[in-house]
Amino acid sequence: MGLDDRKLAVLRAIVEDYVATQEPVGSKALVERHQLGVSPATVRNDMAVLEEEGYIRQPHTSAGRVPTDRGYRLFVDRLSRVKPLSPAERRAIERFLVGAVDLDDVVHRTVRLLAQLTRQVAVVQYPSLARSSVRHLELVPISTTRLMLVMIADTGRVEQRLVELPAPVPADTVTDLRRLVNEKLVGSRLSETPPLVQALVEESAAHLRPAMTTLATVLLETLVERHEERIALAGTANLTRGGLLDFQGSLRPILEALEEEVVMLKLIGEAESTTTRVLIGDENEIDNLRAASVVSTGYGPGATALGGLGVLGPTRMDYPGTIATVRAVARYVGELLAQN
Amino acid sequence: MGLDDRKLAVLRAIVEDYVATQEPVGSKALVERHQLGVSPATVRNDMAVLEEEGYIRQPHTSAGRVPTDRGYRLFVDRLSRVKPLSPAERRAIERFLVGAVDLDDVVHRTVRLLAQLTRQVAVVQYPSLARSSVRHLELVPISTTRLMLVMIADTGRVEQRLVELPAPVPADTVTDLRRLVNEKLVGSRLSETPPLVQALVEESAAHLRPAMTTLATVLLETLVERHEERIALAGTANLTRGGLLDFQGSLRPILEALEEEVVMLKLIGEAESTTTRVLIGDENEIDNLRAASVVSTGYGPGATALGGLGVLGPTRMDYPGTIATVRAVARYVGELLAQN
DNA sequence: GACTGGCACTCATTACAGTCGAGTGCCAGG
DNA sequence: CCTGGCACTCGACTGTAATGAGTGCCAGTC
Numbered sequence: 001m002g003l004d005d006r007k008l009a010v011l012r013a014i015v016e017d018y019v020a021t022q023e024p025v026g027s028k029a030l031v032e033r034h035q036l037g038v039s040p041a042t043v044r045n046d047m048a049v050l051e052e053e054g055y056i057r058q059p060h061t062s063a064g065r066v067p068t069d070r071g072y073r074l075f076v077d078r079l080s081r082v083k084p085l086s087p088a089e090r091r092a093i094e095r096f097l098v099g100a101v102d103l104d105d106v107v108h109r110t111v112r113l114l115a116q117l118t119r120q121v122a123v124v125q126y127p128s129l130a131r132s133s134v135r136h137l138e139l140v141p142i143s144t145t146r147l148m149l150v151m152i153a154d155t156g157r158v159e160q161r162l163v164e165l166p167a168p169v170p171a172d173t174v175t176d177l178r179r180l181v182n183e184k185l186v187g188s189r190l191s192e193t194p195p196l197v198q199a200l201v202e203e204s205a206a207h208l209r210p211a212m213t214t215l216a217t218v219l220l221e222t223l224v225e226r227h228e229e230r231i232a233l234a235g236t237a238n239l240t241r242g243g244l245l246d247f248q249g250s251l252r253p254i255l256e257a258l259e260e261e262v263v264m265l266k267l268i269g270e271a272e273s274t275t276t277r278v279l280i281g282d283e284n285e286i287d288n289l290r291a292a293s294v295v296s297t298g299y300g301p302g303a304t305a306l307g308g309l310g311v312l313g314p315t316r317m318d319y320p321g322t323i324a325t326v327r328a329v330a331r332y333v334g335e336l337l338a339q340n
Numbered sequence: 341m342g343l344d345d346r347k348l349a350v351l352r353a354i355v356e357d358y359v360a361t362q363e364p365v366g367s368k369a370l371v372e373r374h375q376l377g378v379s380p381a382t383v384r385n386d387m388a389v390l391e392e393e394g395y396i397r398q399p400h401t402s403a404g405r406v407p408t409d410r411g412y413r414l415f416v417d418r419l420s421r422v423k424p425l426s427p428a429e430r431r432a433i434e435r436f437l438v439g440a441v442d443l444d445d446v447v448h449r450t451v452r453l454l455a456q457l458t459r460q461v462a463v464v465q466y467p468s469l470a471r472s473s474v475r476h477l478e479l480v481p482i483s484t485t486r487l488m489l490v491m492i493a494d495t496g497r498v499e500q501r502l503v504e505l506p507a508p509v510p511a512d513t514v515t516d517l518r519r520l521v522n523e524k525l526v527g528s529r530l531s532e533t534p535p536l537v538q539a540l541v542e543e544s545a546a547h548l549r550p551a552m553t554t555l556a557t558v559l560l561e562t563l564v565e566r567h568e569e570r571i572a573l574a575g576t577a578n579l580t581r582g583g584l585l586d587f588q589g590s591l592r593p594i595l596e597a598l599e600e601e602v603v604m605l606k607l608i609g610e611a612e613s614t615t616t617r618v619l620i621g622d623e624n625e626i627d628n629l630r631a632a633s634v635v636s637t638g639y640g641p642g643a644t645a646l647g648g649l650g651v652l653g654p655t656r657m658d659y660p661g662t663i664a665t666v667r668a669v670a671r672y673v674g675e676l677l678a679q680n
Numbered sequence: 681g682a683c684t685g686g687c688a689c690t691c692a693t694t695a696c697a698g699t700c701g702a703g704t705g706c707c708a709g710g
Numbered sequence: 711c712c713t714g715g716c717a718c719t720c721g722a723c724t725g726t727a728a729t730g731a732g733t734g735c736c737a738g739t740c
Binding site for chain 2: 730732733
Binding site: 101102103104135136138140142148152158160162222230234235236237239240250251255256258259 | 441442443444475476478480482488490492496498499500501502562570574575576577579580590591592595596598599
């Protein structure tokens with residue numbers, strides 16, 4: 001497959017023009033707008049090759065060319081230069097994230113910021129519980145047979161669960177329970193707690209045993225096993241930009257996918273590290289998103305990811321700009337969380 | 341304005357047919373589907389009157405009639421009979437809400453349930469902080485100069501805030517602070533706390549004074565004053581049902597409005613009681629929602645509302661069914677929260 | 681006075697034909 | 711290997727005609 005430099009330049013030009021104008025681009029328009037130094041006819045020949053190789057296609061015979069998913073892929077991998085953020089964007093990021101009062105606030109601000117900067121749909125995963133460690137456990141008596149268990153993670157996440165005790169327990173028993181679980185569990189990663197919890201139950205004094213057992217069950221079942229991951233969304237209105245040309249006419253499948261937390265988590269939460277991933281069109285494993293592209297990355301202090309974030313938009317998107325923005329936001333959020 | 345019984349029957353028939361078919365309804369079709377006992381010509385005369393009074397209109401001269409917002413209003417106020425829930429729906433509600441592990445879970449399940457049953461966009465407000473009372477306050481030391489303040493409300497809501505202390509405080513000071521704030525504030529409604537907090541600061545011993553002051557500031561500023569209200573959304577994909585006929589072609593304004601928490605809160609969170617409100621089309625004060633209708637109600641254990649919930653859909657919606665569902669879900673949620 | 685059948689009229693929708701032009705593929709020549 | 715030229719394709723647009731659902735009105739009937 002002989003893709004010489006000029007053919008690549010043509011592909012790049014096609015992608016850039018198409019992203020900008022949203023209209024199929026013809027050979028004549030190309031040579032006018034880009035300094036390719038050759039005639040339209042030559043470009044046409046190059047286009048024919050590019051089409052044969054599957055990088056571009058014609059919507060209909062008498063129309064210009066449009067990049068295929070494969071074309072975008074090549075563009076992203078080899079043709080796009082990193083686009084540095086504008087000072088304005090840089091400032092926007094900083095300004096947006098100061099003054100956040102709690103984790104919820106940080107996440108909400110982040111997702112809105114991301115949606116605003118990229119003008120696409122933004123998704124931010126809350127710091128994963130599985131990768132957090134326990135900072136404090138609190139037991140608040142609701143009644144004599146009910147406790148509220150509150151877990152505070154080092155990332156700032158707070159989860160609460162109602163615990164129905166098998167028998168009434170006096171206040172000082174609650175105090176004992178609280179002391180014990182904190183002594184044993186504080187500081188350890190949530191994924192490492194099961195044996196510790198087990199030990200807690202076995203070592204606990206007889207009068208604490210029943211309460212401790214139910215407590216342990218709630219802890220393991222609702223916090224560790226089905227480690228609740230959460231996400232925040234913003235910018236769905238951006239899906240309507242570009243008329244209904246993007247997403248082949250219907251927003252339905254996209255909106256459906258966005259509402260499935262599980263799906264979204266799979267999409268942006270899989271990353272263990274802070275590398276950036278780009279999924280273009282049908283590279284997507286989720287059928288509903290075959291007409292969309294996703295740019296995602298992990299964020300966290302250092303190179304390990306606490307969670308993922310990303311944006312979703314039409315395959316016809318400004319990849320260099322989007323990638324730069326997603327990375328920048330992730331870095332800022334990572335720093336912000338590291339401060340806590 | 342002589343709207344005799346038959347004219348009202350005609351209006352009802354028009355609304356019902358139009359909601360069902362989504363197409364302008366003509367005089368002939370009407371007499372065929374409903375037992376009106378008169379000829380099409382007579383119906384036409386009635387229609388002419390209804391149109392003159394502004395209850396229906398013609399999209400174009402040679403088309404059938406479509407209800408206006410005013411027509412829907414009359415229908416809702418005087419013509420619709422309450423539609424009892426089907427046993428299947430009743431069961432769905434019960435099944436959906438058991439097994440919720442915490443407040444977040446309750447809210448998420450509720451909003452999804454509502455979206456599913458009504459096949460529209462559902463909005464659920466978290467129990468309002470302003471109307472909650474304090475169940476417990478916890479202070480977790482992060483470092484010697486940082487505390488995490490965790491407030492647990494009687495509704496199950498948990499809020500956390502970071503407190504930056506002016507000077508390092510030893511552990512037993514934190515214990516003192518914790519005891520003091522709990523003694524003073526537990527049990528009181530959040531809206532009543534300001535004087536209590538004020539008193540706390542003034543009465544506190546000299547060595548606690550500085551820490552207590554900042555603590556009080558955080559409490560008042562981030563929890564009481566800008567009482568953070570939160571909402572959950574679901575079912576946005578339902579906006580795309582009915583093609584793009586509803587919402588006059590663009591989902592844009594609707595999606596934008598849905599993302600503005602403030603707007604949504606105003607829409608569904610204003611109700612102080614558990615009465616049901618129906619806003620039809622341009623009765624809506626929010627411009628973006630002039631093409632939509634909203635059915636909302638307050639929910640809570642008794643007649644006072646802890647928060648609001650509702651659905652948003654096209655003006656052409658099944659009002660009786662939607663109203664019944666919204667009420668039923670609100671009642672169940674109210675009961676569920678009362679159990680905590 | 682209220683209802684009805686009949687009839688002329690309106691107008692969105694659909695189908696069809698024709699024109700236009702952007703863009704292509706191919707080829708012969710430099 | 712590149713280029714100018716040329717025939718060709720086909721979507722977009724325009725204009726016209728046919729279709730038919732639905733109406734408003736009127737004269738006649740109960």
